[in-house]
Amino acid sequence: MTAKSENRPRFHLAFPVTDLEAARRFYTDILGCKNGRESDRWIDFDFFGHQLVAHLVEPEDHPSVTTNAVDGHAVPASHFGVILEWDQYQQFVVNLEQKGVEFVIEPYLRFEGRQGEQATLFVRDPSNNYLEFKAFRDIEMLFDKDLESY
Known part of the structure; x- marks a missing residue:
């Protein structure tokens, strides 16, 4: 989902993913984000007008959740x-x-x-x-x- 362009600060968040194609499907098909620039190691997403960057990491390097x-x-x-x-x-x-x-x-x-x-x-x-x-x-x-x- 994209927010209209407004004169306001935007946040940028880089986060780890273990599968870029699965991330692309989730953030675009499920959440409705558009994707922007990308490489074989990362993808930019327009997350409600903010910049998310999914960075590929090995599964053992993904942080655990408390x-x-x-x-x-x-x-x-x-x-x-x-x-x-x-x-x-x-x-x-x-x-x-x-x-x-x-x-x-x-x-x-x-x-x-x-x-x-x-x-x-x-x-x-x-x-x-x-x-x-x-x-x-x-x-x-x-x-x-x-x-x-x-």
Whole structure:
């Protein structure tokens, strides 16, 4: 999925993958990213207007994942993702379900009906990198310090 060009900072994230073609299929076919420059060792992806670069590593060199308990879920400590608009998130969930994507953490609401209400889900790419997609009912709560602790 591509974000419209806006005058705002973009993030760049390089991450390890163990199979470039499987990464290409996941990020383009499943998540809807466009790919940009590439070589036989890496691929650029337009990840909601941000630059992801999948770098090929040997399976034994891919980092392991530790989890933390959050709301009764084992949340991968190492993960990345984006915060979508509420309606965009809802459609994104439908698209993932239609494509048969297996959720690591099924879509659910945190702080339902309360300040800071947010929808969240986790998926895993073919190289076991974890991604979180979320949406806030009120985006102004994104950095609010008065929210209940995680």
